[in-house]
Amino acid sequence: MWLTNSSVGRKVVMSVTGLFLILFLTFHALMNAVALISLDAYEAVCEFLGANWYALLGTAVLAGGFVIHIIYALWLTLQNRKARGDDRYEVSARPKTVEWASQNMLVLGLIVLCFLFLHLYHFWAKMQLPEILGDFPMSGKNALATTFGQWWILPIYLIGFLAIWFHITHGFWSAFQSLGAANEKWIERFKCIGWWWATIVMGLFAIEACYFTWFFAL
Amino acid sequence: MEKNISFKLKVWRQAGPKEKGQFVTYDVNDIPTDTSFLEMLDIVNEQLIEKGEEPIVFDHDCREGICGMCSLYVNGHPHGPATGATTCQLYMRRFHDGETITVEPWRSAAFPVIKDLMVNRNAFDQIQQAGGYVSFNTGGAQDANAIPISKVAADEAMDSASCIGCGACVAACKNGSAMLFVSAKVSQFALLPQGRAEAKKRVKAMLSKMDELGFGNCTNTGACAAECPKNIKLSNISRLNREFVCAKCSD
Numbered sequence: 001m002w003l004t005n006s007s008v009g010r011k012v013v014m015s016v017t018g019l020f021l022i023l024f025l026t027f028h029a030l031m032n033a034v035a036l037i038s039l040d041a042y043e044a045v046c047e048f049l050g051a052n053w054y055a056l057l058g059t060a061v062l063a064g065g066f067v068i069h070i071i072y073a074l075w076l077t078l079q080n081r082k083a084r085g086d087d088r089y090e091v092s093a094r095p096k097t098v099e100w101a102s103q104n105m106l107v108l109g110l111i112v113l114c115f116l117f118l119h120l121y122h123f124w125a126k127m128q129l130p131e132i133l134g135d136f137p138m139s140g141k142n143a144l145a146t147t148f149g150q151w152w153i154l155p156i157y158l159i160g161f162l163a164i165w166f167h168i169t170h171g172f173w174s175a176f177q178s179l180g181a182a183n184e185k186w187i188e189r190f191k192c193i194g195w196w197w198a199t200i201v202m203g204l205f206a207i208e209a210c211y212f213t214w215f216f217a218l
Numbered sequence: 219m220e221k222n223i224s225f226k227l228k229v230w231r232q233a234g235p236k237e238k239g240q241f242v243t244y245d246v247n248d249i250p251t252d253t254s255f256l257e258m259l260d261i262v263n264e265q266l267i268e269k270g271e272e273p274i275v276f277d278h279d280c281r282e283g284i285c286g287m288c289s290l291y292v293n294g295h296p297h298g299p300a301t302g303a304t305t306c307q308l309y310m311r312r313f314h315d316g317e318t319i320t321v322e323p324w325r326s327a328a329f330p331v332i333k334d335l336m337v338n339r340n341a342f343d344q345i346q347q348a349g350g351y352v353s354f355n356t357g358g359a360q361d362a363n364a365i366p367i368s369k370v371a372a373d374e375a376m377d378s379a380s381c382i383g384c385g386a387c388v389a390a391c392k393n394g395s396a397m398l399f400v401s402a403k404v405s406q407f408a409l410l411p412q413g414r415a416e417a418k419k420r421v422k423a424m425l426s427k428m429d430e431l432g433f434g435n436c437t438n439t440g441a442c443a444a445e446c447p448k449n450i451k452l453s454n455i456s457r458l459n460r461e462f463v464c465a466k467c468s469d
Contacts, residue, residue: 007395007435008425008462076435083394083434085327090228090241091320093294095390095444102439103392174438177452180460184453 008178010076015175017069022168022197024062029204036211039141046140051131059128070113077106101170108167115160122147148212157209161202168198222248223315227262229274230322232331235338239331243318251311255298256281256288258310275334281306283447286382289389290335291322296386296445304384304447324389328396328432341431342383342399349423350403352412371409378405380448387442387450393434398442400428401458402450408461418465425462 002009035042049055094103101108126138126146138146147153172194176182182190224247232239244266249258256278263273279287288305292298298308313319321335329337379402387398404421407413413420436455443452 002466005429006425006462006466007397007429007433008459009466010435011437011459012463076437080393080395080434080437083327083432084392085325085329085394087239087325089291089294089322089325090230091294091322095295095441097444098439098441102437103441105437170438177438177456178436178459180456180458180463182453182456184451187453187456 010072011178013068014072014076015178017065017072018171018175020065021069022172022201024065025164025168026197026201029201029208032208033204035140035144036208039144042144043140046127049128050137051128055128056132066116070109073106073109099170101166102174105167105170108163111163112160112167115156115163118156119160122153144212145216148209149216151213151217154209154213154217158206161205161209165198165202168202169195172197220250220252222250223310223313224248225313225316226318228318228320229335231274231334232323233333235330235332239334241320249310251309251313253310254281254306255290255292255308255310256306275332275336277336278306283307284382286384289324289337289339289384289386291324291389293320296324296389297384297447301444302447302449304382307447324385326385326388326391326394326433328394329385329388337385339383339385341433342385342396344431345396345400345424345427346383346403348427349416349420350407352407353416365411367410375406375409378402378409378450378454381406381446381450382448384447386445386447388433390441390445391434391436392439392441393437394432395436395442396428396431396433397436397455397458398446398450398452400424401454404458404461405454408457417461418468421458421461421465425458 003013004010031045032042034045049058094100123143126143127140128137131137173182173187173190176190177187224245227244227246228241229244230239231242244262246258246262249261253261256276259274259276266273277287277289279285281288283304283306286304288297290297290305292305292308297303297305299312300308323329323331323335324337324339326337328341329339332338381399381402383399385396385399388394388396391397404424407420408417438452438455440452443450
C-alpha cells in the first residue's frame, strides 16, 4: 500500500489528516463564537450535538484523524532521525528562508497534544463522556464557567493556541506541497493563505478565551 | 583587497568508515584571502605531509562548480556560507582573521563517511540508474521541430537539469531527505514530451529506490533549496509529489 510504504504516500496521509484537523479547528472556533453572542445559543449548540449518533460519529472520525496524524508524525520522525545518521553536525545554521516552525513541528505537535488532553479533560470529559456513560452531562455554560472561572487557565490556553498557530503556519502550505498542488507561484500563495488562516482562527480562539475569562473569572 | 588571514581550522578526521571520528583543530597562518577554500586545504595538507602527518581527505574534481564532486559542510552550511556556489567556488575572503572554521563531512545515513571529509554518494548513482534517463528506440532522427515545446517548459526543464548531484540538499536537510535531488531529476524529464512516455514508471522507480536507500521523508523545511549551489527550486518537490500521487492513483 503506497500510503504506508512510500515516503510520499506517508506525507499524503499527514497532509490529508492535517488539513482535516485545520478544517475542524475552523468549525470549532466558529461554534465557540456563538457563545460570544449568546450563552443560551451556545447551550443550544451543545445540546444539539451532545452524544447523538451524528455527534458520536463525528467524534470518532475526528479522533481517528488525530490518532493517524500523531502516529504518522512519530513514525516519520523516527525514520527521519535514522536517516540523519548517528553523528550530528557540530555547527548548524538555519538558512534565512527556512521557517523556525518547519524544523520544530514535532515539538510543537507535542505541546499541542498536551494541550489537547488538558482541553478534553476540561470539556469533553464533563460533557460528552458522562452522556455516553449514561450520566447527566454538564451544561456548556457550566463547563465554560468552571474552566475559565480560574484566571490562570487563560495563559495555558494561550500557549496552546500559539503552538497551534506555529504548527498551522507551516502545516497549511506544507500539506498542499506534499499533495503536489503547489508550484513556484502557489507555494507563496499557500504560505500567505495559511498565515492568515492560522492567524484568524487562532486569533478568534484567543479572543474567545479572553472573553470567557473576563466574563467568568473577573 | 587581498590580505593574509590566520585562523583555526576545526576538521572532522575519521580514519575509515567503521572507525570513530573526532575533530582536530589546526592553526592555519597567513592564507591570502584570494585563495579558494580547497586551495587552502591543499596548503594545509602540504604542511601536514611535510610534518609527516596524514593529509586531510576531501572530494574535489573540476574546481569550477560544475561537476558536483566537492562537498564539505563549512560553518553550518553545505558548500559553506556563500549562496549559489559550490565549495570550490568559495574563497577565503568570506572568513575573518582569528575565527574558527568548522569543516564537517555531509552527514546522512545514506552517505557513509569513507575517510575524513569524503563521503560515499553512490546512493545518488543508484537512484539515477533506477530511472533517471530516457530510453531511446533507435531509428531515424526526428526533425528538430517535430515536437513543439513551450519556452516556459524548456526553461524549467533546463533549470531542473542544472542539478549537479552533489548531495548538498541531503546534507542540509534535518531529515536526510533526497527529495530535491530526485525531484530535479524527475522534473527535467517530466516537463518534456520526450520524458512523458516513461514518466509514471520513472517516478515510481526512482522514489522507491530513494526510500530503499534510507533517505528520510521530506517535511518541506526548504533548507535544501536554500543551500543548493545550483538554486534548484522547491517547487520541483511538489511536482515530484504530484507525479508520484498521479502515477499511483492511475495504477
